[in-house]
Amino acid sequence: MGKSEVKYCVDFGGPIAVFVQIENQVQFAIASGKYKTGDTLPSVREMSSMLNVNPNTITKAYRDLEVMKILYTRRGVGVMVADRADKICRASILGMVKRHLRDAVAECIASGISAEELQKLVAGTIGAGCLPYQPD
Amino acid sequence: MGKSEVKYCVDFGGPIAVFVQIENQVQFAIASGKYKTGDTLPSVREMSSMLNVNPNTITKAYRDLEVMKILYTRRGVGVMVADRADKICRASILGMVKRHLRDAVAECIASGISAEELQKLVAGTIGAGCLPYQPD
Amino acid sequence: MGKSEVKYCVDFGGPIAVFVQIENQVQFAIASGKYKTGDTLPSVREMSSMLNVNPNTITKAYRDLEVMKILYTRRGVGVMVADRADKICRASILGMVKRHLRDAVAECIASGISAEELQKLVAGTIGAGCLPYQPD
Amino acid sequence: MGKSEVKYCVDFGGPIAVFVQIENQVQFAIASGKYKTGDTLPSVREMSSMLNVNPNTITKAYRDLEVMKILYTRRGVGVMVADRADKICRASILGMVKRHLRDAVAECIASGISAEELQKLVAGTIGAGCLPYQPD
DNA sequence: GTGGTCTAGACCACG
DNA sequence: GTGGTCTAGACCACA
Numbered sequence: 172m173g174k175s176e177v178k179y180c181v182d183f184g185g186p187i188a189v190f191v192q193i194e195n196q197v198q199f200a201i202a203s204g205k206y207k208t209g210d211t212l213p214s215v216r217e218m219s220s221m222l223n224v225n226p227n228t229i230t231k232a233y234r235d236l237e238v239m240k241i242l243y244t245r246r247g248v249g250v251m252v253a254d255r256a257d258k259i260c261r262a263s264i265l266g267m268v269k270r271h272l273r274d275a276v277a278e279c280i281a282s283g284i285s286a287e288e289l290q291k292l293v294a295g296t297i298g299a300g301c302l303p304y305q306p307d
Numbered sequence: 308m309g310k311s312e313v314k315y316c317v318d319f320g321g322p323i324a325v326f327v328q329i330e331n332q333v334q335f336a337i338a339s340g341k342y343k344t345g346d347t348l349p350s351v352r353e354m355s356s357m358l359n360v361n362p363n364t365i366t367k368a369y370r371d372l373e374v375m376k377i378l379y380t381r382r383g384v385g386v387m388v389a390d391r392a393d394k395i396c397r398a399s400i401l402g403m404v405k406r407h408l409r410d411a412v413a414e415c416i417a418s419g420i421s422a423e424e425l426q427k428l429v430a431g432t433i434g435a436g437c438l439p440y441q442p443d
Numbered sequence: 444m445g446k447s448e449v450k451y452c453v454d455f456g457g458p459i460a461v462f463v464q465i466e467n468q469v470q471f472a473i474a475s476g477k478y479k480t481g482d483t484l485p486s487v488r489e490m491s492s493m494l495n496v497n498p499n500t501i502t503k504a505y506r507d508l509e510v511m512k513i514l515y516t517r518r519g520v521g522v523m524v525a526d527r528a529d530k531i532c533r534a535s536i537l538g539m540v541k542r543h544l545r546d547a548v549a550e551c552i553a554s555g556i557s558a559e560e561l562q563k564l565v566a567g568t569i570g571a572g573c574l575p576y577q578p579d
Numbered sequence: 580m581g582k583s584e585v586k587y588c589v590d591f592g593g594p595i596a597v598f599v600q601i602e603n604q605v606q607f608a609i610a611s612g613k614y615k616t617g618d619t620l621p622s623v624r625e626m627s628s629m630l631n632v633n634p635n636t637i638t639k640a641y642r643d644l645e646v647m648k649i650l651y652t653r654r655g656v657g658v659m660v661a662d663r664a665d666k667i668c669r670a671s672i673l674g675m676v677k678r679h680l681r682d683a684v685a686e687c688i689a690s691g692i693s694a695e696e697l698q699k700l701v702a703g704t705i706g707a708g709c710l711p712y713q714p715d
Numbered sequence: 716g717t718g719g720t721c722t723a724g725a726c727c728a729c730g
Numbered sequence: 731g732t733g734g735t736c737t738a739g740a741c742c743a744c745a
Contacts, residue, residue: 183653184651184653188654188743188744188745189744189745190744190745199417199418202418203419224745225655225744225745226745227744227745228744228745231744231745264418265418265420267414268411268414268415268418268420269415269428271407271410271411271414272411272412272414272415272425272428272429272432273428273432274407274411275404275407275408275410275411275412276408276411276429276432276433277432278403278404278407278408279404279405279408280433281335282400282401282404283339284401284404286430286433289408289429289433290426290429290430292405292408292409293408293412293425293426293429294422294426296408296409296412296413297412297416297422297425324719324720324721325720325721326720326721350731350732350733351732351733352731352732352733360721360722361721361722361723362722362723362724362733363721363722363723364720364721364722366733366734367720367721369733374646379456380732380733380734381455381456381729381730381732381733382460382728382729382730382732382733382734383497383728383729383730383731383732383733384729384730384731384732384733385731385732385733386732386733460728460729460730461729461730462729462730471689471690474690475691496730497729497730498730499729499730500729500730502730503729503730536690537690537692539686540683540686540687540690540692541687541700543679543682543683543686544683544684544686544687544697544700544701544704545700545704546679546683547676547679547680547682547683547684548680548683548701548704548705549704550675550676550679550680551676551677551680552705553607554607554672554673554676555611556673556676558702558705561680561701561705562698562701562702564677564680564681565680565684565697565698565701566694566698568680568681568684568685569684569688569694569697596734596735596736597735597736598735598736622716622717622718623717623718624716624717624718632736632737633736633737633738634718634737634738634739635736635737635738636735636736636737638718638719639735639736641718652717652718652719653717653718653744653745654717654718654719654743654744654745655716655717655718655743655744655745656716656717656718656744656745657716657717657718658717658718
């Protein structure tokens with residue numbers, strides 16, 4: 172059936188660059204096993220028209236992930252998931268996510284939020300829904 | 308003694324725009340009571356030479372804060388702290404900081420970090436040193 | 444008894460320069476007969492402390508009105524109302540006021556307000572309270 | 580034919596700041612339907628060279644309109660007309676224009692112009708030519 | 716190509 | 731002295 176079960180979406184106008192959003196979503200998809208080593212990603216033009224995004228933006232995202240050894244390109248064939256990409260993605264995501272958490276906590280402390288308050292805020296947030304993408 | 312007890316500093320080359328850093332520091336200073344309603348901020352030129360930043364950059368920061376009703380300008384006189392600026396600043400800072408925390412926690416959850424692990428990460432971060440500025 | 448029955452006020456933060464507001468109020472006062480030829484105006488420092496305005500600003504206003512032959516200065520005595528000042532003021536005010544009316548009407552027309560609508564707006568405004576100063 | 584049917588012009592040296600003139604003209608263009616929601620405005624550089632105005636000046640005008648929710652920016656793409664911008668513009672223009680009219684009428688009354696005289700003045704002004712820009 | 720940021724320096728009105 | 735405006739030109743991230 173269909174080409175890919177992975178759903179992509181971008182938030183134009185948000186503070187996060189579109190190419191970063193795409194990179195993160197691809198990484199999340201690989202980390203969670205939606206793509207396996209050797210799988211083919213949506214072609215640049217496919218992804219481009221799907222998301223209404225400039226092809227150059229997709230190219231940039233794929234290129235970045237190639238540099239990170241997460242993807243590789245076979246000319247005339249497409250962009251595929253590299254060997255051990257899942258490990259790389261998990262590590263990359265974990266690093267990013269922990270860094271964001273650390274920064275956010277530091278901000279809270281600097282703003283005068285007490286440790287107890289902070290723990291409550293965190294606990295309160297855990298229940299809410301979360302989108303599988305976002306940031307650097 | 309000196310003109311102002313508030314200390315400003317900027318990180319050139321960092322990912323955060325200089326004018327944003329200044330806006331945040333002013334907001335923190337007001338939120339923490341270092342400036343009161345009616346106080347005059349360092350003049351554009353004064354701040355400019357203090358931080359080795361172009362006057363236009365200071366002007367931009369001051370204007371943004373004026374739009375947020377935190378500062379107001381008296382022509383030929385200077386820039387002063389508006390009424391209720393402290394409340395606005397506190398709300399602004401708190402909103403930003405909580406939003407960042409929420410996003411970071413959401414990312415962690417989406418990345419498969421467990422609630423216990425998360426709490427440990429937060430607790431471990433609280434001990435680290437934090438600079439009293441730099442958000443968004 | 445007191446020195447002057449004329450009430451002055453300034454709107455800092457408004458779009459109209461303080462010295463212009465003072466000039467207009469003096470002109471209105473003279474045009475309406477509150478000051479007669481030969482009357483002494485509040486001294487610069489008196490006016491300055493009354494309005495919490497920089498003395499230079501008062502000086503500038505008086506100087507402008509002197510150029511317009513509305514006031515004249517007697518060194519060591521004060522600033523007094525010149526001969527025929529009332530006529531000059533009435534003409535000056537009338538000119539200014541008509542110019543403003545013309546501009547405002549032109550704007551309305553340019554904004555697509557119909558002639559009937561405009562006449563209604565004008566009629567509706569006539570009832571409201573008006574402050575005896577403002578402009579240019 | 581050309582890229583845009585909207586004609587822009589600026590009066591250097593006039594009392595109205597160039598960036599304000601541009602803001603007003605854009606607002607008039609949107610209010611009159613010359614731009615629709617989603618339309619792209621002339622790029623900063625395009626507008627800049629069209630009007631012989633510094634790019635920074637255009638940027639300032641566009642940013643102000645962005646704050647007013649009339650425009651929004653897509654990085655690397657351009658500046659476009661926001662949703663409901665037409666309503667905002669019409670309200671903004673109408674408010675400004677009515678305020679000016681109200682102030683002008685108030686001045687007239689305060690200057691001793693009678694209601695009949697005032698109506699005659701207004702009627703007499705309606706005939707004159709008006710440029711479709713220039714407020715505040 | 717787009718806009719975002721920053722610098723350097725000018726001139727102005729205002730106080 | 732203050733801020734407001736504008737110019738000229740640079741470098742950057744993004745699409």
